[in-house]
Amino acid sequence: MKDETKCLHSGYTPENGAPRVMPIVQSTTYTFDSTEHIGELFDMPTAHMYSRFSNPTVECVEKKIADLEGGVGAMCTSSGQAASLLSILNLCSAGDSFISTSTIYGGTVNLFAVTLKRFGIECIFVDAEASEEEIQSKFKENTKAVFGETLANPALAVLDIEKLAAIAHKNGVPLIIDNTFATPVLCKPFQFGADIVIHSTTKYMDGHALQVGGVIVDSGNFDWENGKFPEFTEPDESYHGVIYARDFGKQAYIVKARMQLMRDFGCYPAAHSAFLLNLGLETLPIRMERYCENALKVAKYFQQSDKIEEVKYSALPEDEYYQRAKKYLPKGSCGVISIVIKGGKENAVRFMDGLKLASNEVHVADIRTCVLHPASATHRQLTDEQLIAAGVNPGLIRVSVGLENVEDIIADIEQSLEKL
Numbered sequence: 001m002k003d004e005t006k007c008l009h010s011g012y013t014p015e016n017g018a019p020r021v022m023p024i025v026q027s028t029t030y031t032f033d034s035t036e037h038i039g040e041l042f043d044m045p046t047a048h049m050y051s052r053f054s055n056p057t058v059e060c061v062e063k064k065i066a067d068l069e070g071g072v073g074a075m076c077t078s079s080g081q082a083a084s085l086l087s088i089l090n091l092c093s094a095g096d097s098f099i100s101t102s103t104i105y106g107g108t109v110n111l112f113a114v115t116l117k118r119f120g121i122e123c124i125f126v127d128a129e130a131s132e133e134e135i136q137s138k139f140k141e142n143t144k145a146v147f148g149e150t151l152a153n154p155a156l157a158v159l160d161i162e163k164l165a166a167i168a169h170k171n172g173v174p175l176i177i178d179n180t181f182a183t184p185v186l187c188k189p190f191q192f193g194a195d196i197v198i199h200s201t202t203k204y205m206d207g208h209a210l211q212v213g214g215v216i217v218d219s220g221n222f223d224w225e226n227g228k229f230p231e232f233t234e235p236d237e238s239y240h241g242v243i244y245a246r247d248f249g250k251q252a253y254i255v256k257a258r259m260q261l262m263r264d265f266g267c268y269p270a271a272h273s274a275f276l277l278n279l280g281l282e283t284l285p286i287r288m289e290r291y292c293e294n295a296l297k298v299a300k301y302f303q304q305s306d307k308i309e310e311v312k313y314s315a316l317p318e319d320e321y322y323q324r325a326k327k328y329l330p331k332g333s334c335g336v337i338s339i340v341i342k343g344g345k346e347n348a349v350r351f352m353d354g355l356k357l358a359s360n361e362v363h364v365a366d367i368r369t370c371v372l373h374p375a376s377a378t379h380r381q382l383t384d385e386q387l388i389a390a391g392v393n394p395g396l397i398r399v400s401v402g403l404e405n406v407e408d409i410i411a412d413i414e415q416s417l418e419k420l
């Protein structure tokens, strides 16, 4: 099936006389006929037993997203940050390291550089455009993964996923891709060699600014028995000797993430949140099409304005990532544009405060047009050096083009630029 159909039908198939719409199973727990059955579930969870780590409504959404990405399984989390965190913790323990491109979401930089460091896990940042030799030279004996973002937030750099996948695989480790901005509608990283995909579903997937969430998706393609991942090939004593690679095959990674990490950390979404996420997913393909269409028009408007120094949007032929975007994002480059306004930070703030329709908020990839000044908001915690590495100029504004009529969006921008 194609994406439009999957978004409506994957994950939930009602039986005869069952509700047409996926029901909200708002229950913390599930009952069983025998003590023995419950006992068995503690050795091998084959049914829902407690909503800290699995729930029927959330499971429907997990199946839908796995299907959209072309993976073998998925696990929802209560935020995108939780998805990033668990995607790494499922591979790295204290004493391990992993490699990440530096052009990633500011919150992820902080998680990787500050918080994981306190856990004894080292993140080695690399320039995504560095040569293969240079990236290769960063690998250590204890390096367990490579991480990058399809469309970096907010620099809007398009990642060469195939290049990173090749380097990761040469070193026997998986490639994790944060596919939040692209969504599986615009890019399916597994087709280019990624092994694990994560999302902040808070953005386009939910799409309506209703609830924070995340998801981890497993391609099922990585060989966990290559000698580098003993946690996958040796018995897990907390489940009476389960061996993930042996017992769960292609789903080893995602089952392990649930059985170990979600069980212990419990950052699982509520059924009601999953229900709302599903509503967003149902219209994702048609929304993405319109976001791309509107954003391209807005980007072209910015391009011809003499108040704007630079426009970053990879669907523009002049953009440095245009050729790569044609390969990885052939249907469009999402609704997010980065602009650098002439007159630096001061004019950036004046422009943003002069907008009437577009709102100034800590959000992106939403149904309503919104703007954000990363240097004073999401990326505030970064040093100047980290800001430059993340591709964030102090005058840079992130414009998240929504689904209003594009003429109204442009008229609003025009009236604010005129006042500068």
Ligand SMILES: *Cc1c(COP(=O)(O)O)cnc(C)c1O
Binding pocket: 079, 080, 081, 082, 084, 105, 107, 108, 149, 153, 178, 180, 181, 199, 200, 201, 202, 203, 212, 213, 214
């Ligand atoms: C927002 C975002 C995150 C973090 O997700 P939350 O849902 O806010 O926790 C991670 N990656 C990217 C690319 C994001 O835009």
